[in-house]
Amino acid sequence: MKNFLKLTNFELNRFSKIYITLIGLTLVMQTIGMILLSSSYMSDVEEQLAMGNSMEWITINLGTFSFSSLTRTFWFGGPIIIAIVTLLIYVFFIWYRDWFGKNTFIYRLLMIPTARINLFFAKASTIFLMVLGLISLQLVFILLENELLKILVSDAFREDQSLKQIIFNFDYMGVLYPNSIIQFFINYGIGFMAVFVTFTGILFERCYRLKGILFGILFAGVSLLIFISPILLQVTILNEFFYPIEIFILMAITGLVVISGSIWMSHYLLNKKIRV
Amino acid sequence: MVLKRFWKLIALAITIVAILVTYFIHTAIVVASQFPDLEIKTISGDKSVLEHIAITGDYYQEEGNSSPLIVTLEGSTYYEELSYFEKLEPYFPPNEATKLKDNYRNFMRGKMYNPSSFFDNEEHLAYVGAEISDWGTNYLPEYYLEVDVLNKETNKSHSFQTDLPGVEEVNHVDVLKAQVVKENLYVIVKLNYLLADQYVDEIKVYTMDISSGQIVGDQTLFDPSEQSNKDRWSHLSFLNHHSEIGSGDNLLLVKDIGRDLEVNQTDGFTDEIKSELLERAFYIYNISTNQLQELQIPEEHYEKLLLNEFNLSGFVFDTHVYISYVDEGNLVVLSYSLENYKLESQQTYSLKELDMEDSNIKIIDNKIYAVENDMKNTAKIFVGDVTTGEVLYKGEIVSKQNSDDRNDYSLNFYSVKKN
Numbered sequence A: 001m002k003n004f005l006k007l008t009n010f011e012l013n014r015f016s017k018i019y020i021t022l023i024g025l026t027l028v029m030q031t032i033g034m035i036l037l038s039s040s041y042m043s044d045v046e047e048q049l050a051m052g053n054s055m056e057w058i059t060i061n062l063g064t065f066s067f068s069s070l071t072r073t074f075w076f077g078g079p080i081i082i083a084i085v086t087l088l089i090y091v092f093f094i095w096y097r098d099w100f101g102k103n104t105f106i107y108r109l110l111m112i113p114t115a116r117i118n119l120f121f122a123k124a125s126t127i128f129l130m131v132l133g134l135i136s137l138q139l140v141f142i143l144l145e146n147e148l149l150k151i152l153v154s155d156a157f158r159e160d161q162s163l164k165q166i167i168f169n170f171d172y173m174g175v176l177y178p179n180s181i182i183q184f185f186i187n188y189g190i191g192f193m194a195v196f197v198t199f200t201g202i203l204f205e206r207c208y209r210l211k212g213i214l215f216g217i218l219f220a221g222v223s224l225l226i227f228i229s230p231i232l233l234q235v236t237i238l239n240e241f242f243y244p245i246e247i248f249i250l251m252a253i254t255g256l257v258v259i260s261g262s263i264w265m266s267h268y269l270l271n272k273k274i275r276v
Numbered sequence B: 001m002v003l004k005r006f007w008k009l010i011a012l013a014i015t016i017v018a019i020l021v022t023y024f025i026h027t028a029i030v031v032a033s034q035f036p037d038l039e040i041k042t043i044s045g046d047k048s049v050l051e052h053i054a055i056t057g058d059y060y061q062e063e064g065n066s067s068p069l070i071v072t073l074e075g076s077t078y079y080e081e082l083s084y085f086e087k088l089e090p091y092f093p094p095n096e097a098t099k100l101k102d103n104y105r106n107f108m109r110g111k112m113y114n115p116s117s118f119f120d121n122e123e124h125l126a127y128v129g130a131e132i133s134d135w136g137t138n139y140l141p142e143y144y145l146e147v148d149v150l151n152k153e154t155n156k157s158h159s160f161q162t163d164l165p166g167v168e169e170v171n172h173v174d175v176l177k178a179q180v181v182k183e184n185l186y187v188i189v190k191l192n193y194l195l196a197d198q199y200v201d202e203i204k205v206y207t208m209d210i211s212s213g214q215i216v217g218d219q220t221l222f223d224p225s226e227q228s229n230k231d232r233w234s235h236l237s238f239l240n241h242h243s244e245i246g247s248g249d250n251l252l253l254v255k256d257i258g259r260d261l262e263v264n265q266t267d268g269f270t271d272e273i274k275s276e277l278l279e280r281a282f283y284i285y286n287i288s289t290n291q292l293q294e295l296q297i298p299e300e301h302y303e304k305l306l307l308n309e310f311n312l313s314g315f316v317f318d319t320h321v322y323i324s325y326v327d328e329g330n331l332v333v334l335s336y337s338l339e340n341y342k343l344e345s346q347q348t349y350s351l352k353e354l355d356m357e358d359s360n361i362k363i364i365d366n367k368i369y370a371v372e373n374d375m376k377n378t379a380k381i382f383v384g385d386v387t388t389g390e391v392l393y394k395g396e397i398v399s400k401q402n403s404d405d406r407n408d409y410s411l412n413f414y415s416v417k418k419n
Helices: A002-050 A055-061 A067-071 A074-100 A105-111 A117-152 A163-168 A181-235 A244-273 B007-034 B096-103 B299-307
Strands: B038-045 B053-061 B066-072 B075-078 B118-120 B124-135 B141-151 B156-163 B172-181 B184-195 B198-209 B214-222 B232-238 B250-263 B272-286 B291-295 B312-317 B320-327 B330-337 B343-350 B359-364 B367-372 B379-385 B391-399 B409-418
Touching (some): A002 A055, A002 A067, A002 A117, A002 B007, A067 A163, A074 A105, A074 A181, A117 B007, A163 B007, A181 A244, B053 B379, B096 B118, B124 B184, B141 B172, B141 B184, B198 B232, B250 B320, B272 B299, B299 B320, B312 B359, B320 B359, B330 B359, B343 B379, B367 B409
Antiparallel strands (some): B038 B075, B053 B066, B118 B124, B124 B141, B172 B184, B250 B272, B272 B291, B312 B320, B320 B330, B359 B367, B367 B379, B379 B391
16 A cells, blocks of 8 residues: 555656646636636726716627636647546556656556556556646636636626536536536546546557557557447347446446456556566 | 655645635536425425425526526435436436336336326336337438337236337327236327328327237327318427326317418518417327327317417316316316216316416326426416315425526426426
């Protein structure tokens, strides 16, 4: 356990500079976006007021300013997309840097007197923590930016939105921030399962190189098939046989099968087949 | 020492847990306070007439929150407030067919939970579903009937599929009723298809031999080709409870004939078509005796029934058929005996005092229920006895919070059910 924690902490430290940059970038870009958009809106409003138009006329013709005015722009979505892409790349890089960095670091890692699967778990936990960390901090940022909005735009032209409305009005945030905690576990459970399977795929490549890519893709394909097999059965030969709750239970089981299969396979590869 | 070494890990973990836990607590509170708790407030009469009654509808809020809901004497239940697992149930509010699932879990697998597709008595549970096998080259669906009959004594079910004889190019097939009589399964379907440039309805009664799975009888109740008139439209509707699995033999049908009046064709576009109802006839079809009997409507009611095209409801209960309509604030109920098909009594209840403009009517156990459906934040309820004409209850669905800041929503009730 201690070795696992040490390794996780080590992995976090290795990525912390980029990670903190991502957090900073998100906060800065979204704040700048909020300031730019609201001040441009307010200057439009002032222009209209100067032209003698009534406040009512302005709210109808210019529209009111709400948090959604920000979420629809690149200022808000851009850093989120950059963070997602960075973390996706890091899912691969977290392994390959140990092989391709200076003086094959993986050699030392594999020699640490602990179960090698701890390496796998530490890297996976690092990815999970960083994903969840960004997700949580984004929530805090939304609240902060919402307060900023209240300072920048006067009451008359502002449409206040609750946290839930902000999330509801922004398409893919519904997936990132579901209403029910079970849906949260489902969404992120599927995501983390995909990370496990990708890790195993990477290990296949590291063990068998070119041939390994093929094994990795095959492994991912089989995992996907196993995971969605209840749905496949439901829509093909079984013809709506299962009740929704049964599909849920079956997919929870197949999901666990895929995760255990992935861990077991990675354990085997790390112990028996890994090449440095 | 440990703290110092792992501080990044610990800080990140604490941040995540703290924020996400707060978020989900916040969300749970927001969801819970999003919808007003509704209750039924009595204006006059005895509340007990609403026991085992569920009023279902939709809730709309200006900000975009909406949810189906059920109101009973115990209070209100919103679909959006249900747990994740409760939401997995495909139907809300539950209907009579979904309730069958609890007792016949295996039999109910893969079926469409349309109550009129089911028949339930002491010996049998039967299902007939109109399903689409393919789409033809002319983009019309090709239907077949999926039949499943459970013998409750042996607990064995017999399922088969059958084409619809005499049906070629149809637009839509609707199963109106299934009924097991001895060894036969009677299935009543409504077909909708294009005949001489007009969509027409046709009602067919198929008799199936359960053991062989063969259709042994095929009868048309209303043949549209006989009455096809290019200038007129005709609709057949089935007034018995769609929401209930009746084991009764009698079906109440209404046949409407009308015409479309074209208004405003000067600009080259037909921008408005007004429809006018010309004839309206009511029939009772008895499945066991295979008899179709027209009900005689007294002149004074007939005129009003033509004027109130959409304010019509009809029910078959026990030994009586009821036809009910709302006219100028009055709720009128005509009761016909099923023995001789004669008008036995007529009741008129005044809804004026309750100021109910638009309402949904239902007759359950000799009581008539009217629930206001006017997209307001309250809804009036009226209950009357159809045999005596007595007013049993008047009430209103209101918000418990009773505060003025929550009037940004509207309620739309569309059904009253036995719970």
